[in-house]
Amino acid sequence: MINHIVFIFIFLLGFYAILVKKSLIKMVIGLNIMEGAIFYWFIAITDRGGIIPIVQSTQVAFNLNDPIPQALILTGIVIGASTSAFLLTLIIELNKFTDSTNPDQLGGIIED
Amino acid sequence: MNNILIYLVIVPLATAFLIPFVDIFSNKARKILVGFSALLEFSIGIYIIISNYGEITEHTFFLKYYLGNWIPPIGITLSMDMLSLFFSTLISVSLLFIITYSIGFIGHHEGKYYVLLFLIWAAMHGIVLTGDIFNLDVFLELMLITSAPLVAFKRNRNGTEAAIKYMFFGAIGGLFIFIGVILVYFNLGTLNFADIAQSFSLLPLFSKKMIIIFFLIGIFIKLGIFPFHFWLSKAHSACPSSISALLSGVIVKVYIYVFIRLFFNVFGFDILRETGLDIIIIVIALTSSILGHVLALSENDIKRMLAYSTVANLGIIVAVLTLNTKLAILAGLLHVMAHLLMKVSLFTATGYLLQFTPSHKLQDLKGVAYKNIILFAGFTLTAAGMIGLPPMIGFASKWHILQAFLDRSFHWGSIIVILGTIIAFFYYIKYIIYGFKTISIGPPERFRLILSVFYRERVVTNIAILFAIAVVVVGVFFKLSYGPIEGAANAVMNPSIYIESILGG
Numbered sequence: 004m005i006n007h008i009v010f011i012f013i014f015l016l017g018f019y020a021i022l023v024k025k026s027l028i029k030m031v032i033g034l035n036i037m038e039g040a041i042f043y044w045f046i047a048i049t050d051r052g053g054i055i056p057i058v059q060s061t062q063v064a065f066n067l068n069d070p071i072p073q074a075l076i077l078t079g080i081v082i083g084a085s086t087s088a089f090l091l092t093l094i095i096e097l098n099k100f101t102d103s104t105n106p107d108q109l110g111g112i113i114e115d
Numbered sequence: 116m117n118n119i120l121i122y123l124v125i126v127p128l129a130t131a132f133l134i135p136f137v138d139i140f141s142n143k144a145r146k147i148l149v150g151f152s153a154l155l156e157f158s159i160g161i162y163i164i165i166s167n168y169g170e171i172t173e174h175t176f177f178l179k180y181y182l183g184n185w186i187p188p189i190g191i192t193l194s195m196d197m198l199s200l201f202f203s204t205l206i207s208v209s210l211l212f213i214i215t216y217s218i219g220f221i222g223h224h225e226g227k228y229y230v231l232l233f234l235i236w237a238a239m240h241g242i243v244l245t246g247d248i249f250n251l252d253v254f255l256e257l258m259l260i261t262s263a264p265l266v267a268f269k270r271n272r273n274g275t276e277a278a279i280k281y282m283f284f285g286a287i288g289g290l291f292i293f294i295g296v297i298l299v300y301f302n303l304g305t306l307n308f309a310d311i312a313q314s315f316s317l318l319p320l321f322s323k324k325m326i327i328i329f330f331l332i333g334i335f336i337k338l339g340i341f342p343f344h345f346w347l348s349k350a351h352s353a354c355p356s357s358i359s360a361l362l363s364g365v366i367v368k369v370y371i372y373v374f375i376r377l378f379f380n381v382f383g384f385d386i387l388r389e390t391g392l393d394i395i396i397i398v399i400a401l402t403s404s405i406l407g408h409v410l411a412l413s414e415n416d417i418k419r420m421l422a423y424s425t426v427a428n429l430g431i432i433v434a435v436l437t438l439n440t441k442l443a444i445l446a447g448l449l450h451v452m453a454h455l456l457m458k459v460s461l462f463t464a465t466g467y468l469l470q471f472t473p474s475h476k477l478q479d480l481k482g483v484a485y486k487n488i489i490l491f492a493g494f495t496l497t498a499a500g501m502i503g504l505p506p507m508i509g510f511a512s513k514w515h516i517l518q519a520f521l522d523r524s525f526h527w528g529s530i531i532v533i534l535g536t537i538i539a540f541f542y543y544i545k546y547i548i549y550g551f552k553t554i555s556i557g558p559p560e561r562f563r564l565i566l567s568v569f570y571r572e573r574v575v576t577n578i579a580i581l582f583a584i585a586v587v588v589v590g591v592f593f594k595l596s597y598g599p600i601e602g603a604a605n606a607v608m609n610p611s612i613y614i615e616s617i618l619g620g
Contacts, residue, residue, distance in 0.1 A: 034290075037287075045297045048301055075297075082253070096275045
């Protein structure tokens with residue numbers, strides 16, 4: 004239960020950063036916090052307290068942790084890294100045109 | 116087992132990574148490689164259709180490929196049923212012609228452009244073929260990250276802003292889908308579509324609701340349905356016209372495919388009906404539709420008008436699919452095809468016309484028809500199809516949508532479709548009238564180069580005219596497309612066929 008509560012708290016923290024912060028770079032950090040919350044949560048809820056899953060053939064293992072969540076999270080981290088790298092590139096590009104990283108210059112949320 | 120399927124993903128992927136190396140040596144070799152790979156990918160699709168023609172006509176077509184020979188539910192399965200075939204064919208045909216159009220249209224940074232285009236092609240085929248829910252998520256993210264640089268391709272302020280918005284909303288939508296995937300794995304311990312479909316109904320109602328809601332929010336953000344429609348028009352209008360055609364015509368249809376596959380085959384439609392979410396989806400989608408039409412009417416910029424028209428049509432497609440009768444799904448799939456053809460046709464024609472105007476504004480389009488009267492006639496015909504006038508394909512699909520709404524006696528839906536048609540008439544006729552206005556004072560010749568250098572006029576005009584002809588011809592002979600679409604509708608309505616074909620060895 005504590006895992007879910009911590010996940011929701013961190014996730015909403017990231018969402019708050021995206022909604023409220025007046026800097027695009029801080030919004031990207033908020034996106035990363037949201038991603039991090041999901042990664043943490045998924046690893047935590049699938050942890051069975053077993054041993055780490057690459058097992059030697061001589062070892063007899065009864066209590067293994069599921070390796071799939073770790074594989075999924077690894078892929079998720081790669082996706083998150085490329086997303087934020089590209090977003091930061093775009094923000095640098097925008098900064099060349101307008102000299103600011105304020106999200107309000109994007110025309111607000113409803114306008115366009 | 117059929118390993119032809121993996122080539123549908125590998126060929127564009129390999130091409131994308133080959134292009135930079137070939138580009139170092141010579142420009143000409145890169146052009147040949149691009150043309151060759153596009154044709155190869157297209158002919159793989161043709162080969163699949165020809166070699167399985169009998170099964171396709173009997174609607175029993177099913178191909179599958181186990182990656183690494185892992186038997187499901189363990190490994191990743193690629194599979195192609197009638198629904199995948201329908202979407203795969205649409206993707207291949209439209210991308211082949213969009214690439215041909217780009218050869219004439221894009222004149223700078225061509226190497227990077229085709230790398231991204233082929234990566235999008237690979238991602239789209241991956242989404243359409245995959246049978247693994249996490250694989251689907253990865254391909255969706257791949258498609259987002261590779262299409263965002265193309266939104267910013269003009270490298271001006273507007274394009275960069277649009278790309279930032281596109282990336283933010285796409286990434287947040289992707290996060291919601293990722294949470295859904297995690298919940299599925301946490302609750303069921305499997306990622307395979309067929310395996311999920313088998314045991315999904317056994318879950319407690321709360322878990323089912325959470326999974327459904329996360330996937331719905333994610334897909335609706337990416338589709339640009341009503342509460343999240345605001346990013347779409349800017350992203351779809353700030354890029355070069357070839358990319359507008361791709362985004363507005365093809366990529367959104369891939370999201371429609373994800374919606375259909377997940378909510379009809381994997382999770383099953385019963386869960387939407389049980390929780391009463393289907394009525395909510397229909398209401399939201401119809402709101403989105405009418406809002407898209409009104410915003411398009413109030414718009415003064417031709418590309419943004421077309422983008423808002425996409426919002427309106429996507430709303431109609433989602434609403435009619437959610438009715439979940441055989442006729443409704445047939446109408447929805449027909450409109451997917453119709454909207455794809457018409458939107459690509461309109462954007463390719465607009466891309467040509469905008470080369471002669473100082474801006475995208477309505478007032479600047481004055482007299483643009485006389486630059487190329489045949490192409491503008493095609494534009495007019497397609498716009499008429501978009502409104503829903505008879506010989507064009509738009510009429511056939513709208514007719515079926517109306518029938519589907521009336522069949523379920525959902526009269527609000529049919530009223531909104533008719534209202535949307537009337538509004539659409541006004542905003543398209545505005546641009547056509549301005550196009551035919553003669554310029555009284557001043558020299559009419561104003562050849563302006565925006566960033567996309569315009570160096571092969573014949574290719575561009577021919578592709579635009581070709582799409583306009585396709586809109587009319589497919590509209591006249593739309594009964595011929597009934598067979599495959601009925602097969603696809605069958606695949607949507609009977610998820611058990613999909614489950615048995617994958618798990619049954």
